[in-house]
Amino acid sequence: MMKRKVRMGMVGGGQDAFIGTVHRMAAALDGEIELVCGAFSSSESKSKASGAALYLSPDRVYVSFEEMINKERALPKDVRMDFVSIVTPNYLHAKPAILALENGFHVLCEKPLSLSSSEAEALRDKVKHSGLLFGLMHNYTGYPMVKEARSIVNSGRIGPVRKVIAEYMQGWLAARIEESGQKQADWRTDPDKAGISCCVGDIGTHAENLAEYITGLKISELSADVSTFVKGRKLDDDASVLLRFENGAKGVLFSSQIAIGEENELKIRIYGEMGSLEWLQSEPNSLLVKMNGAPVQVYRTGVDKSYLSKAALRETRLPGGHPEGYIESLANIYREFSRAIQGSQEGRKDEFDFPDIEDGVRGMRFIEAVIESGRKNAQWVKL
Amino acid sequence: MMKRKVRMGMVGGGQDAFIGTVHRMAAALDGEIELVCGAFSSSESKSKASGAALYLSPDRVYVSFEEMINKERALPKDVRMDFVSIVTPNYLHAKPAILALENGFHVLCEKPLSLSSSEAEALRDKVKHSGLLFGLMHNYTGYPMVKEARSIVNSGRIGPVRKVIAEYMQGWLAARIEESGQKQADWRTDPDKAGISCCVGDIGTHAENLAEYITGLKISELSADVSTFVKGRKLDDDASVLLRFENGAKGVLFSSQIAIGEENELKIRIYGEMGSLEWLQSEPNSLLVKMNGAPVQVYRTGVDKSYLSKAALRETRLPGGHPEGYIESLANIYREFSRAIQGSQEGRKDEFDFPDIEDGVRGMRFIEAVIESGRKNAQWVKL
Amino acid sequence: MMKRKVRMGMVGGGQDAFIGTVHRMAAALDGEIELVCGAFSSSESKSKASGAALYLSPDRVYVSFEEMINKERALPKDVRMDFVSIVTPNYLHAKPAILALENGFHVLCEKPLSLSSSEAEALRDKVKHSGLLFGLMHNYTGYPMVKEARSIVNSGRIGPVRKVIAEYMQGWLAARIEESGQKQADWRTDPDKAGISCCVGDIGTHAENLAEYITGLKISELSADVSTFVKGRKLDDDASVLLRFENGAKGVLFSSQIAIGEENELKIRIYGEMGSLEWLQSEPNSLLVKMNGAPVQVYRTGVDKSYLSKAALRETRLPGGHPEGYIESLANIYREFSRAIQGSQEGRKDEFDFPDIEDGVRGMRFIEAVIESGRKNAQWVKL
Amino acid sequence: MMKRKVRMGMVGGGQDAFIGTVHRMAAALDGEIELVCGAFSSSESKSKASGAALYLSPDRVYVSFEEMINKERALPKDVRMDFVSIVTPNYLHAKPAILALENGFHVLCEKPLSLSSSEAEALRDKVKHSGLLFGLMHNYTGYPMVKEARSIVNSGRIGPVRKVIAEYMQGWLAARIEESGQKQADWRTDPDKAGISCCVGDIGTHAENLAEYITGLKISELSADVSTFVKGRKLDDDASVLLRFENGAKGVLFSSQIAIGEENELKIRIYGEMGSLEWLQSEPNSLLVKMNGAPVQVYRTGVDKSYLSKAALRETRLPGGHPEGYIESLANIYREFSRAIQGSQEGRKDEFDFPDIEDGVRGMRFIEAVIESGRKNAQWVKL
Structure with a gap:
């Protein structure tokens, strides 16, 4: 056939x-x-x-x-x-x-x-x-350098993870543009269409998913300060979250849509006992690898990069220096x-x-836990 | 229909x-x-x-x-x-x-x-x-920020152009990999398949095209030092070129395939009487705009960037912070x-x-002029 | 005389x-x-x-x-x-x-x-x-660009502050080097010499001081997750803190000494209703100024920068591009x-x-509040 | 005593x-x-x-x-x-x-x-x-990372040098400010006080000295296009130079004082047969080390960096992340x-x-050779 x-x-x-x-x-x-x-x-x-x-x-x-x-x-x-x-x-x-x-x-x-x-x-x-x-x-999680980060953690090279900083900062909702017919803003700030959260649901959950995907660890509980900075807005536009992971690692996750000047800054830092990783979505083709006592190494995407893991190479289409971007990350999925x-x-x-569906269920629990914690003045909520 | x-x-x-x-x-x-x-x-x-x-x-x-x-x-x-x-x-x-x-x-x-x-x-x-x-x-030239650069020069905002630095640095031919069956290297270093030049024809001409496209100026003459650093290679793998433009502007263009560590570094800097521009292909979504006496401004791609020219917006698919890359540059063409x-x-x-075809003819003249100047110990050659 | x-x-x-x-x-x-x-x-x-x-x-x-x-x-x-x-x-x-x-x-x-x-x-x-x-x-706070940031906030140009992200990341205490006679590590991890905190007292308080200095706002309460990641260490080596400011602004402050690969990364981001600021100590001569809808501007130190405030110029010794560093920041004080x-x-x-002495008293209250909150499982503590 | x-x-x-x-x-x-x-x-x-x-x-x-x-x-x-x-x-x-x-x-x-x-x-x-x-x-040449670069070249780690790109770009003389009493501009553009060159003598010679210092190679001949872009100015304010070194290496050196937006951008790139180096004066505490086939490494100043050479550590006062700058470079001398x-x-x-005095003599020969080549329409001049 x-x-x-x-x-x-x-x-x-x-x-x-x-x-x-x-x-x-x-x-x-x-x-x-x-x-x-x-x-x-x-x-x-x-x-x-x-x-x-x-x-x-x-x-x-x-x-x-x-x-x-x-x-x-x-x-x-x-x-x-x-x-x-x-x-x-x-x-x-x-x-x-x-x-x-x-x-x-x-x-x-x-x-x-x-x-x-x-x-x-x-x-x-x-x-x-x-x-x-x-x-x-x-x-x-479709970006090659996210795959690489996950591979490195999984290989044990940076040792057990101790601390995670995950952030997703945007500024496009700094003013109440949903009032002036901006379609993207309109539904995201409408509880009937977006659900219980705007900022956490739209972008915070990406940061959560990224953190769990790369580290292979589950968030066990969280404490969140959730805000609506723009008057009249019905849902959150900012959240700061303390994280605790199942292995004892700690974390900070913050996401905002009122951070003027930030376009779409999804960034993650993973600190292990022996080394660390840093990745920034707006420069997605680089991954910083920081081993204790050694110079920082800049891992780069590229089908010509022999040091990359199979998982990263599999999602890479071009030689180094030919930037791959956002569309390619979706294309990989x-x-x-x-x-x-x-x-x-x-x-x-x-x-x-x-x-898959498990990521989806987990993401919904995360959103609900953050919003619940926010309503309870940042009490710890189990995930 | x-x-x-x-x-x-x-x-x-x-x-x-x-x-x-x-x-x-x-x-x-x-x-x-x-x-x-x-x-x-x-x-x-x-x-x-x-x-x-x-x-x-x-x-x-x-x-x-x-x-x-x-x-x-x-x-x-x-x-x-x-x-x-x-x-x-x-x-x-x-x-x-x-x-x-x-x-x-x-x-x-x-x-x-x-x-x-x-x-x-x-x-x-x-x-x-x-x-x-x-x-x-x-x-x-399909990148939005290249369009933006051209628009800015064309608008007169940076004044008449005085100096251009165009560079295209790669390192993948630093060793004689054409001998070991690397297909891309093989034909590019073979005069029968590539013509009279490897480095200048493959990448130098991109730098030339970019310089003329953004400035709207024609190179009038050039002086080139052309090298083959890898022994046994039949064509050039490096060239340094002094440029003179028709309006009296000066320039430097250098391209190399033996620059270890450089992936695909096409970079251009345009200096005018009132301001300057800088663009780097490996971070294609940013354009540095430098007006005399003012802080450097970082122009960014994005359909949400109201300060961009129509020419740039026309080639942009995504909001700011969602990186567009190499494939999109071809897709624009x-x-x-x-x-x-x-x-x-x-x-x-x-x-x-x-x-179009004129760019093609011009590129061939450029390649021939560089190679001729190289053979004549960097004598000036008219374009 | x-x-x-x-x-x-x-x-x-x-x-x-x-x-x-x-x-x-x-x-x-x-x-x-x-x-x-x-x-x-x-x-x-x-x-x-x-x-x-x-x-x-x-x-x-x-x-x-x-x-x-x-x-x-x-x-x-x-x-x-x-x-x-x-x-x-x-x-x-x-x-x-x-x-x-x-x-x-x-x-x-x-x-x-x-x-x-x-x-x-x-x-x-x-x-x-x-x-x-x-x-x-x-x-x-002796750095010129910190003065500039404070001047900009104070001028009202970025509007009322909504969100602050202050971080101070180091990695030098990722292993228990105090056991092997490293003098700097030794006293900092010794409660008799350092007091109730290592990480928060040594570096977290710098982040706190910087945040209050630039914004002109006081932290009113905080919730902290304080950790000692290195076994056997008597004091904290990591802390993540949620902040609330007196004007309703929110913040996140995190500091760590186990963040491998981070040298001395003190960074602050201030988000206002109309614009934002970003400063990083390891590149101290730049301040990013982000006004809504406009390209990011890179403010730079230099006695030749006419756009800088008097407060910044007063602490600047050299023209732009002649980097001033850490020693100069102390020299300014x-x-x-x-x-x-x-x-x-x-x-x-x-x-x-x-x-002055008020900063000192405030810093001690901050340290005590963080440690107290940490002991109470991140309960809110007033400052 | x-x-x-x-x-x-x-x-x-x-x-x-x-x-x-x-x-x-x-x-x-x-x-x-x-x-x-x-x-x-x-x-x-x-x-x-x-x-x-x-x-x-x-x-x-x-x-x-x-x-x-x-x-x-x-x-x-x-x-x-x-x-x-x-x-x-x-x-x-x-x-x-x-x-x-x-x-x-x-x-x-x-x-x-x-x-x-x-x-x-x-x-x-x-x-x-x-x-x-x-x-x-x-x-x-007093900067620690310049010492480090020289040590690396000297150790043979990057192999014989093939190509050098040395640039020194400034923009402060883009307009004729010497007419309005700017003292620094006044004497530098006055042949009686500055000699035969402004741009090459003031900054080009720094780039030359840096290139020869790091590589340990002597420039054997050069071809220069020298310009005075600002009308009425008596000396050069821009130069582009092709370099040939005694070992067969090639180079490009360009310096300008009319490059608006460039503060004091002295940058050098050294390409060897096995690896490359890159250093930029405005971020002087980093040195990029690029070995063939490996991720780029970011060497950093700091008395705590055990991988640095003795020559670099000797000129370093502070731990990593505490930026040292321009004044310290002079202080080292x-x-x-x-x-x-x-x-x-x-x-x-x-x-x-x-x-020392030999550097001084060499610098004067360089300046004279560039100006002579410029007068002869970029003919090659031996050094």
Whole structure:
């Protein structure tokens, strides 16, 4: 049988959406995934226009995820989509995911997973019973240098982890721009669409996921000071969190959307007994490796870097000095996920590396724990 | 008539090739171009295997560019490719380009344009007579911050340019790796395949193109010290060049492939009477703007940066802090080029911005002038 | 009357001491202060050898601060020292300071001020009643760019402060080097000499002082997770602290001595309603100024920088690009302090800018609050 | 005999002078040198006022270097100065140096050495015959990381040097500020005071000295494009130079004073057969070490850095992360020089490391060669 591209249907991501376009570019990058259909908007005209701009056949542009899932289900197996990519606001994650799973489609979903950890757990049950693949777009773990960091920690080279500093600083919500029709700000600050948190849910959870992914450690409890600095805003726009990990390591996690001048500064520092690591998303192709008593080493991405781990090289497309960026980080998740689909279709048991339903459940618990601690004046809350 | 993707056929870029894969990712990124056919290798089995891995229909995978162009020509207009993308080594640029133009196909070609300026000029004549589009992959001018730099110079904000420092430093050819089967090194150091120059042709010409593109000035004469540091190598691996521009500005251009530790360091500094600019390809999302007496300003890419020029915003896909990289720089050229094709098909007269045949001819003259000056012990040579 | 240098006597700082040498270089830098005597060590031979190496007259090299203060007191007014510089470990700050004040000598003292806040308050009373000058060596506030940051906040340009991130990371105590005779590590980890804290007292208090100095705000309460990561160590080597300021601003302060690869990374970020500031001690000549919607500006030290505040220019010795460093930061404190002495001698009422006894008392309260909160599992403690 | 400080007399450096103050701070830093006299200005009142501000005894403040040298000569040996520090504009270097040597005083002199290479050679003869010490203030070679770079090259670790890029970029003369009474600009652009060159003599020669010092190689010939960009200026303000070294290495050296936004950017890159080095004066405490195939290593100053060479540690005062700067670089030259004086007084044969008369002669030849090549349209000129 001839090999074919994996077929993707998209929920959300109509014209003007930010993240939907990014997902499509990421999915397209490696030429292994084909966008075949979409329910881009609940507005029929908008969904149709979006589909047309994407060169889709009009009969595969739908006005709701229900329509899409049902009609695709009815198509011949060699035509219909293989998986659904969900790029809607938070409140529209779980429902289409569940319906897709119930109808035999794999799911790749934006984070945070859902509106609550109970919703997340219900979805997890659904995933488990379906036997289908579920990927979560914690794209930052898709960067090669994040893989490298994880490999180094896992190898024991820096010894047991003692301290973690994870930060995610943005400044774009420093003023109340949600009042002036900025679409991205609007839904993120609306409890009905975003859930119980804006800042922690949108970016803090990336920092949490990154910290646990690289260290391989679980946060056991946390104490959080959660703030809403912009008057009239309904959800948090800043949080500072003390972390304790299961192995006794300590940590600090802070995220903000009112930090003027910070674009998208996701940074992590891991301090072990024998060495340390530092990675900054805005310069993603470098990883600082600091062994005790030795000069700092600057690890760099690049298919020509023989000192890199397999895990890092696997997510690297270019030689050193040819910067890879944000889109590639999503593309790595898409590639791992779509290859896992191919693998499952072919009965192979390869290991693929992408964030999954467990990351999603964990992220929801983290968000809830931070918000709870914040409400209790920074009391410790177990995770 | 329904809008459709622009259809691309590729010459070169078989499995194991570096730049062919990059071109395909770049072309795919925005979902506006479809790879429909290719002559990926002169080895039939390799070309076929490459095509299969790219999910192409076997009947549109060819073993030579002649076959591809002739057979595509015979296909119905609504099926056949719109343009040929040429990603072969230098000696295989002009021939497929000419044949494609003769058969009505637009051409996007890797740089340097050809093996000599006379060959380049012949190709230019062909382009002019054909009325077809010809794009040259000087991808670095596709970066948003390069567009911004050009806009700033053009606006007069930094005053007349006085001095230019353009450098392109690499270290990957510091040892004679062409002897051990490294494919990229092999053809670049082989006069039959690369032409009269390795270092200047491969990377020096990028620096030259960048300098002229940003400043809007032409180099009038140059004096070059050209070296081959690695024994036994047949072509240059290092060059240092003094530049004089038509307006009286001076410059220094140096490029090297033996600069150990330098990955792909293309950097340009432009000094005007009132201010200066600095851009470094390995941190492509920043542009330093230095006005006399004022603090240095760090301009940053991002669709949310209201201070950026239209030219820069047009080539930007993401908000600030979401790094865009090398692939996107090529994708910008591809997008400008494919939209120009759509424009020409629709009879529109929009302006599109991509390097063209004139850049190619100029690049060849530059390469020849540097090599000539080098042979004459750094005598001044007019461009 | 001819102008003369201000005369300094030193307590501590014998051979092998780190900070004493730094103090002497800083005091000497501007040629306005003369070292005239010292009690460099409680070992007579060591004190004598130290004095000789410093070209001091043997009769003004003493074996105890009591001897020094008493004998200098007995010298003619135009010969005896003007002030005492105290560079001993923490437990030897208050006693010599009190004796010096009682005998009419001004005092410049290393931080932290004392072993406890009650001792600090007693010393404060002594200072107030003496009418003499008391300076505290929080040298980091002596950097020009810290002055600039304070000026900018004070001017209102970045609006009310919302969030502060203050960090001070070191890695030199990652292993138990105090066991192998490292003198600097030895006393800092010894409760008898350092007091109740190692990490917070030694470096955390610098971060606290810097944060309050720049913002002009007081910390009202804090919640701290305090750790001793190195087994067998008696005092803390790491602390993470949530801060709340009197105006409602929030903050995070973390300091560590087990952060391998961090040399002496004191960094502060201040986020206001209209703009932000960032300063890093290891690149002290730059201050990042980030106004909403504008490119980041890199303010730089230099007597030629017309955009700098008077407060910053006053502490700057060189043109831009001639890096000033750590010693100069202490020299600025010394210069302000010695000029205040000259001013007081001449009856002038100029304003001089150096950390004083109030900073010392505040620092001790901070240290005690952090340690208390740490013991109470990060309960909030008022300052 | 009791050890005593080395006694310095200064020529030039009156109030308002830039470099004189820096010299005094540098000489004072380590407490090993005492300023005892000076001829600070040819204006008596200015010299006297300068001396008074420096707390000098009025009878040792002179109005000319002749007076100073003659009167100091007449003082008892245990009172008079040991050496003369010359910090005047270029045209006033050789005369006081010669007179000092003739009267038995060691000399430390600012660079460039003189107005011409013939004058330089005459001075060299004088030094040789005097048996006295002569130091030249090429302060940049005083930085620890420059010592480290030299040690690494000398150890053979990066293999034979192939390519050198040395640059020194400033922007302060981008406009004709010499017309508006800027004193530093005034004499540097005046052929009577500066000699045949402004830019090359003032800063280009630092880059040359640094390149030869680190590599241990001599420049054999050069080709230079020399420019005066500011209309009406009598001397050069920009130069671009191709270099050839005696071992076959090639180089590029460029210096400019019209490069707006560049403060004092002296940077050097050394590429060897096995590795490379990079050092930037504005971040002087780091040295990048790039070995083939390995991650870049960031060497850092600090008395706690066990991997550093003895030569680097010898010039380092502080632990890592406590930045040392420009003044310390001069202080290192002063300390080496004054210890050499002590050594010569004590009959010791220690080796001291400071730039000397040979560096001065070489620098003058370099300046003349660059200017000559510039006049001959960049013809090669032997050094």
